[in-house]
Amino acid sequence: MAFPGIWMTESESVLYRVVPKCACSTIGQIMYYSDHGQFYDGDIHDAETGLHKWAFEHSQDVISRNVYDRGSYAFTCVRNPYTRILSSFFDKICGIQRNGKRYRGNLVPMLTYEYGIDVGGHDGREPFDQIRSFRRFLLFARDTIRWRRPMDPDIHWSAMSGHVGTFVVNGGTYDRIIWTEKFNDGMSDVLKEIATPHAVDLSQIPRFNESEGHGPKRAHPVEDYFDDLSMHLVYEIFKQDFELFRYDFHNPANRLPIGEIDLDEVHAKLG
Structure with a gap:
């Protein structure tokens, strides 16, 4: 099976499904830092070393093994549509x-x-x-x-559920889905679940907004x-993004989620 959009630390501590426009640059840099004790010098999307990415042929076997064995903590991040x-x-x-x-x-x-x-x-x-x-x-x-x-x-601009769902359809299981709007809380919970070669202090991590x-x-x-x-x-x-990830369709002014994400529901509906 293929796992497009998957990044994984070289230490295999954590596996992440990239969703465009959902803090992916910051998450990638945190993953890079957690392995190497420094940030990648440039746009993390351009990094060809220091992270496993499904786009690299040499990374595909180790990513597939981790997905099927659930050897790495797996998460993704979503944002208000x-x-x-x-x-x-x-x-x-x-x-x-x-x-x-x-x-x-x-x-x-x-x-x-x-x-x-x-x-x-x-x-x-x-x-x-x-x-x-x-x-x-x-x-x-x-x-x-x-x-x-x-x-x-x-x-x-394609639906987040489409990106998130490719991982599920091909046999992956998420341990956590975090919200961009509550990024520090969600990322902190992820980091608590994994052992990293270098400690990450989220309060000291800049936001790597490469599109800014x-x-x-x-x-x-x-x-x-x-x-x-x-x-x-x-x-x-x-529609599915609003429903699965608990965002408020009726009020565009409310960027915050209005409920908790049900991972069982995500896996059932996207798988």
């Missing part, structure tokens, strides 16, 4: 990426032409109607997820971006 899709818009659609170019080449010109989305000029620095453009982006995101047109859904600064700042409160139609679209796209 409203703030996650907003973050994807400002980072991937409005922002200039680390390579100095737009995300996925001709994606933004296509969105401008077919959906009338404005992104603040060629460098994203010009003022534009963020709410209007975001709501049009939501239509595009729904089209990619519902009908896979005009392209397949991107990992940054890519795009314009959000000019309005989260709830202002979501009218009744936008909320309907978000629910159509992320």
Whole structure:
């Protein structure tokens, strides 16, 4: 079986399913630090040594063994669907990426032409109607997820349950799912369950937000971006995310979960 998106420490202390836009850079750096006593110098997504990743052929056997034997503590991290899709818009659609170019080449010109989305000029620095453009982006995101047109859904705005579920479908079992909104509490609980070569003091860990600064700042409160139609679209796209991970669909202003995640339910519904 394949386990896409899985990272594991070289000490095999902990195994993590990456979910884009859900603190994955910070989690990866914590895992790296817990083995090596220092952070990776650069974007942890680019690291080719110091972590096992399913993308590396030499890591696949050891990851598979740990999944099936449950030799490593397995967890993932999720985020409020409203703030996650907003973050994807400002980072991937409005922002200039680390390579100095737009995300996925001709994606933004296509969105401008077919959906009338404005992104603040060629460098994203010009003022534009963020709410209007975001709501049009939501239509595009729904089209990619519902009908896979005009392209397949991107990992940054496809449902979290889809990412989380690949691990379950292929035979994995989660020991914990934590919330981005309660990150220190959740990550602290994970660290209590594992033995690491180097101790991790979460109070001293910076937030490695690799997308920060890519795009314009959000000019309005989260709830202002979501009218009744936008909320309907978000629910159509992320219904299972709201239900499994206990987020409040009815109130975009409430980013916090409203209940506890039931791991048995997650495994049953995603497996």
